[in-house]
Amino acid sequence: MNLLQIQTTLGQTEPISVIMFFIFVAITLYITYWAAKKTKTTSEFYAAGRSVTGFQNGLALAGDYMSAASFLGIAGMVAMKGYDGLIYSIGFLVGWPIITFLIAEPLRNLGKYTFADVLAYRLQQKPIRIAASIGTLLTITFYLIAQMVGAGSLIKTLFPFLSYEMAVIIVGCVMIAYVLFGGMLATTWVQIIKAVLLLGGASILVVMTLLEFGFSPVELFNQAAEKYTDTVLSAGSYVSNPFDAVSLGLALMLGTAGLPHILMRFYTVPDAKAARTSVFVATGFIGYFYILTFIIGFGAMVLVGQENIGTFDKGGNMAALLLSENVGGSIFLGFIAAVAFATILAVVAGLTLSGATAISHDLYVNVIKKGKSDEAGEVKVAKRATLALGIFAILLGLIFKGQNVAFMVGLAFAIAASANFPSLLLSILWKKLTTKGTAASIIVGSSSAILLIILSPTIMVDILKYETAIFPLKNPALISIPASFLTAWIVSLMSKEPAAEAKFEKEKLRSYLGVGAE
Amino acid sequence: MKSTEQVHQILESAEFKKMVSQRWSVALFLTALMLVVYLGFIFAVAFAKDFLATKIGLHINIGLILGVGIIIFSWLLTGIYVYWANNRYDKTVGEIKKKI
Numbered sequence: 001m002n003l004l005q006i007q008t009t010l011g012q013t014e015p016i017s018v019i020m021f022f023i024f025v026a027i028t029l030y031i032t033y034w035a036a037k038k039t040k041t042t043s044e045f046y047a048a049g050r051s052v053t054g055f056q057n058g059l060a061l062a063g064d065y066m067s068a069a070s071f072l073g074i075a076g077m078v079a080m081k082g083y084d085g086l087i088y089s090i091g092f093l094v095g096w097p098i099i100t101f102l103i104a105e106p107l108r109n110l111g112k113y114t115f116a117d118v119l120a121y122r123l124q125q126k127p128i129r130i131a132a133s134i135g136t137l138l139t140i141t142f143y144l145i146a147q148m149v150g151a152g153s154l155i156k157t158l159f160p161f162l163s164y165e166m167a168v169i170i171v172g173c174v175m176i177a178y179v180l181f182g183g184m185l186a187t188t189w190v191q192i193i194k195a196v197l198l199l200g201g202a203s204i205l206v207v208m209t210l211l212e213f214g215f216s217p218v219e220l221f222n223q224a225a226e227k228y229t230d231t232v233l234s235a236g237s238y239v240s241n242p243f244d245a246v247s248l249g250l251a252l253m254l255g256t257a258g259l260p261h262i263l264m265r266f267y268t269v270p271d272a273k274a275a276r277t278s279v280f281v282a283t284g285f286i287g288y289f290y291i292l293t294f295i296i297g298f299g300a301m302v303l304v305g306q307e308n309i310g311t312f313d314k315g316g317n318m319a320a321l322l323l324s325e326n327v328g329g330s331i332f333l334g335f336i337a338a339v340a341f342a343t344i345l346a347v348v349a350g351l352t353l354s355g356a357t358a359i360s361h362d363l364y365v366n367v368i369k370k371g372k373s374d375e376a377g378e379v380k381v382a383k384r385a386t387l388a389l390g391i392f393a394i395l396l397g398l399i400f401k402g403q404n405v406a407f408m409v410g411l412a413f414a415i416a417a418s419a420n421f422p423s424l425l426l427s428i429l430w431k432k433l434t435t436k437g438t439a440a441s442i443i444v445g446s447s448s449a450i451l452l453i454i455l456s457p458t459i460m461v462d463i464l465k466y467e468t469a470i471f472p473l474k475n476p477a478l479i480s481i482p483a484s485f486l487t488a489w490i491v492s493l494m495s496k497e498p499a500a501e502a503k504f505e506k507e508k509l510r511s512y513l514g515v516g517a518e
Numbered sequence: 519m520k521s522t523e524q525v526h527q528i529l530e531s532a533e534f535k536k537m538v539s540q541r542w543s544v545a546l547f548l549t550a551l552m553l554v555v556y557l558g559f560i561f562a563v564a565f566a567k568d569f570l571a572t573k574i575g576l577h578i579n580i581g582l583i584l585g586v587g588i589i590i591f592s593w594l595l596t597g598i599y600v601y602w603a604n605n606r607y608d609k610t611v612g613e614i615k616k617k618i
């Protein structure tokens with residue numbers, strides 16, 4: 001094996017991947033057509049008529065969460081940095097048990113379509129809905145930018161006959177079709193198919209990789225250590241500053257429990273028990289997926305070689321693709337490339353649906369119409385919001401072309417952890433929480449997260465090229481999460497709300513027993 | 519559904535209160551366990567690099583086992599909660615709901 005030079009078709013148009021991608025789009029559009037006939041009411045549009053089973057929703061949750069960025073990005077990070085990539089991926093998993101223990105069941109029992117429903121259950125509609133929409137839309141926007149820019153650059157490599165702009169527009173249009181016509185039902189099935197393809201594709205890749213090592217992961221790690229010394233098997237520069245690592249860790253952990261498109265999924269199942277089952281299934285699949293990416297990363301390190309991976313992309317993003325060609329030839333590369341494309345489509349569809357729901361259900365119906373809106377009118381607004389948000393996503397993709405947007409996923413998680421998670425948790429657990437306290441906590445959480453990241457090395461040093469940054473940590477969560485909790489606590493104690501306290505007792509009937517849950 | 523007074527009685531009943539406090543004892547205990555294990559791992563990575571690099575094979579080290587172990591641990595912990603909730607919690611919920 002000549003390790004310094006590799007032959008690859010990556011960067012050339014591979015007919016197989018184009019064909020596979022078209023098959024995926026054709027099948028998912030057919031599902032959308034089928035789902036469109038079943039999507040008339042608000043409950044159908046936002047929540048698939050609550051017809052999704054716990055297991056299906058578990059797969060869909062995993063599909064929503066396993067983005068192309070985590071597949072290609074984490075496998076690449078492992079390939080280039082070894083063990084550090086594992087530390088990073090663990091952060092993305094540990095939020096799921098927290099959702100199971102603290103959030104899933106009360107969320108399902110108290111809400112209808114959005115997490116703002118839970119907050120507004122006993123607090124004042126208007127200010128709460130506005131504040132929660134800000135938290136939701138900020139999270140969605142930053143997440144969308146990262147996904148759209150990633151999509152454009154990835155597709156440019158996988159399908160070189162497409163320009164960046166064309167790629168962004170195609171992703172935007174197909175995704176709009178899913179959500180606009182098929183609502184949550186189509187989005188859920190796109191998510192399930194994509195999750196099966198991604199887990200299946202990654203599993204085959206791992207099996208084919210391990211075949212080269214006598215089916216022994218230990219042998220793979222041994223060879224990696226012999227080739228690149230023992231350092232690849234232990235922590236490197238990732239945790240040079242423990243506060244940085246803890247701050248990012250908290251953002252990932254608690255942010256997962258505050259991602260609007262994830263929270264929204266819990267309304268697609270019939271009851272709290274199914275909600276609980278679905279997180280268990282999702283946690284299992286996501287954990288399995290991160291173990292696969294770890295092996296894929298090491299496989300690429302040994303079989304493709306860090307030098308070669310680095311010539312395509314310094315961050316190693318092409319590692320999984322190069323490995324798939326190495327072990328399975330150009331046909332398998334085509335398959336994995338098509339899966340990566342499908343992954344992007346599914347994730348942006350989920351994001352757009354949850355953003356559109358915040359606009360129509362939280363802002364239009366409960367703020368502008370003060371809760372008085374008919375079914376047909378609300379669905380119409382939800383569809384318009386989908387179209388608007390879809391076009392917004394395409395524009396974001398075009399505007400941020402060529403920009404360094406890697407930090408935006410971290411920012412989206414930081415906002416979700418500091419704006420959405422504290423208010424949601426406190427409204428479930430704390431009787432004395434008030435409207436003012438919640439609104440202030442969301443505003444302080446999101447604005448401190450944004451402000452601190454602007455002052456952090458992530459933007460000041462890496463992007464604006466200053467020598468040093470004003471705020472020392474790369475991720476703001478270590479400060480912004482406590483700031484949000486503290487604000488909720490202080491402001492709530494200063495603004496007593498007896499009506500909300502009284503409703504807390506009544507709420508228990510619904511949150512614990514599921515009486516009256518929708 | 520019975521009257522507000524009876525609903526109030528159920529909410530005030532020892533049985534209901536015990537169920538709520540048990541639910542949060544279990545949930546908060548498991549949350550704390552997850553936090554301790556995860557943050558403990560991050561601090562171990564930061565301050566006990568040598569310990570994690572201790573070899574237990576030709577090249578395999580403790581850190582490798584711990585890292586993969588945390589992934590499996592997270593899933594098992596979720597499983598423990600789901601098992602408890604399906605078998606214990608839901609039973610109590612069902613019993614209380616019968617009275618409404």
